[in-house]
Amino acid sequence: MRIAVLSGKGGTGKTLVSVNLAVAAKTSTYIDCDVEEPNGHLFLKPEGVQEEEIFVKIPKVNNELCNGCRKCLDFCKFNALAYIKNKLIVFDDVCHSCGGCSLVCPEKALTEKEKVIGKVQKGTADHVTIYTGILNTGEATGIPIIKKLLAANNPQVDRLTLIDCPPGSACIVMESIKDADYCILVAEPTLFGVHNLDMVYELVKLFNRPFGVVLNKCLEKENPAEKFCLEKNIKILGRIPFDNELGTLNSNAEIAVNKNEKYRELFSSLLDMVTKEVQHETITNP
Amino acid sequence: MKIAIPVDEKSLKSNVCASFGRAPYFLFYNTVTKESYYLDNTAVASQGGAGIRAVQVIADHGVKVLLTPRCGENAEKVLSNAEVLIYKSTPGTAQENIDAFIDEQLNLLSDFHAGFHGHGGN
Numbered sequence A: 001m002r003i004a005v006l007s008g009k010g011g012t013g014k015t016l017v018s019v020n021l022a023v024a025a026k027t028s029t030y031i032d033c034d035v036e037e038p039n040g041h042l043f044l045k046p047e048g049v050q051e052e053e054i055f056v057k058i059p060k061v062n063n064e065l066c067n068g069c070r071k072c073l074d075f076c077k078f079n080a081l082a083y084i085k086n087k088l089i090v091f092d093d094v095c096h097s098c099g100g101c102s103l104v105c106p107e108k109a110l111t112e113k114e115k116v117i118g119k120v121q122k123g124t125a126d127h128v129t130i131y132t133g134i135l136n137t138g139e140a141t142g143i144p145i146i147k148k149l150l151a152a153n154n155p156q157v158d159r160l161t162l163i164d165c166p167p168g169s170a171c172i173v174m175e176s177i178k179d180a181d182y183c184i185l186v187a188e189p190t191l192f193g194v195h196n197l198d199m200v201y202e203l204v205k206l207f208n209r210p211f212g213v214v215l216n217k218c219l220e221k222e223n224p225a226e227k228f229c230l231e232k233n234i235k236i237l238g239r240i241p242f243d244n245e246l247g248t249l250n251s252n253a254e255i256a257v258n259k260n261e262k263y264r265e266l267f268s269s270l271l272d273m274v275t276k277e278v279q280h281e282t283i284t285n286p
Numbered sequence B: 001m002k003i004a005i006p007v008d009e010k011s012l013k014s015n016v017c018a019s020f021g022r023a024p025y026f027l028f029y030n031t032v033t034k035e036s037y038y039l040d041n042t043a044v045a046s047q048g049g050a051g052i053r054a055v056q057v058i059a060d061h062g063v064k065v066l067l068t069p070r071c072g073e074n075a076e077k078v079l080s081n082a083e084v085l086i087y088k089s090t091p092g093t094a095q096e097n098i099d100a101f102i103d104e105q106l107n108l109l110s111d112f113h114a115g116f117h118g119h120g121g122n
């Protein structure tokens, strides 16, 4: 069972929810797909960490063979190539490694070379297996890392897997939720929070994924995110209160369910709720 | 000598566009003949690399000087390969900036921002 945890922007409690659900379960896998800023490992503190570098292929030009026809420039949707003063220039950090330019070059002047864009780490902490994707700064896209992270976990589809997604709704988020059985959207109780929720709500609808919302930082007063859910008839899975204790645990990179019984109950019941939702989905939409 | 300027409208009275790679039009101005013409920026809606594409067009038109308020690192790299000098434009119209450049009132642009690559996440 793969559960993706999303939010429209960072800092809404996406990692808090994913990490605590992973620990609340008997056994689980936690995958950090927030490759630009992975921080789940700060909480889970994995041991026995193994690392693997992730490569992409980028074009390399042989200027002796290149005749300046510019077919490669016309092809490249990302404008990663320029032809200046009879020389082709490749912008590695703009290239998305689609491989197209090498294919269209009639002179066979383009070949591919490998470039490291980041790495994937695997470790364990108690009963949680932890995968972390790390994208080197300045790289064009983390999608190859996400693909690797999710593929690495493929043989274990039956195991409860929490996917901590990148914030936002760009293509990297789509890649992260593609194979998820269920999506949890984490929302803050502000108008801006509603705007962010709306973004990911549109995305999960587009991908036709079953989903529900967790309301984070809940106070006594009116909650615009809750109102949004009621209006749109969106399932509210649970509410996490805004309290100082949780804030302190979080800023000390402690796992709430390990520190206080009331949080263990909160996340255990959230996990039950999600599990029921997924089972319900597989019965009604097998 | 040919100058290029990113502009909001196809007019010498247009303001210089705040963005280089994402400007709607480019103004080309010949300081000798005082002739000018405009081109649509085909990179305006592209997925990243807009600055690189824009410089390609400018270099292909034989431009020697670019007047712009800002410029990204990748665009700067192509410009320097193409031996195009980059001067920092001042708030005002294209014509005012051309005059200021000819009077040697403009300075070379010295800071270049990192690219966004169209993948900011939001």
Ligand code: SF4
Residues within 6 Å of the ligand: A058, A059, A075, A076, A077, A078, A079, A080, A081, A094, A095, A096, A097, A098, A099, A100, A101, A102
């Ligand atoms: S591999 Fe694709 S993205 Fe990269 S330079 Fe070639 S065409 Fe452009």
Ligand code: SF4
Residues within 6 Å of the ligand: A061, A065, A066, A067, A068, A069, A070, A071, A072, A073, A083, A088, A104, A105, A106, A107, A108, A109, A110
């Ligand atoms: S397609 Fe090949 S020959 Fe043509 S400009 Fe590109 S690298 Fe050179």
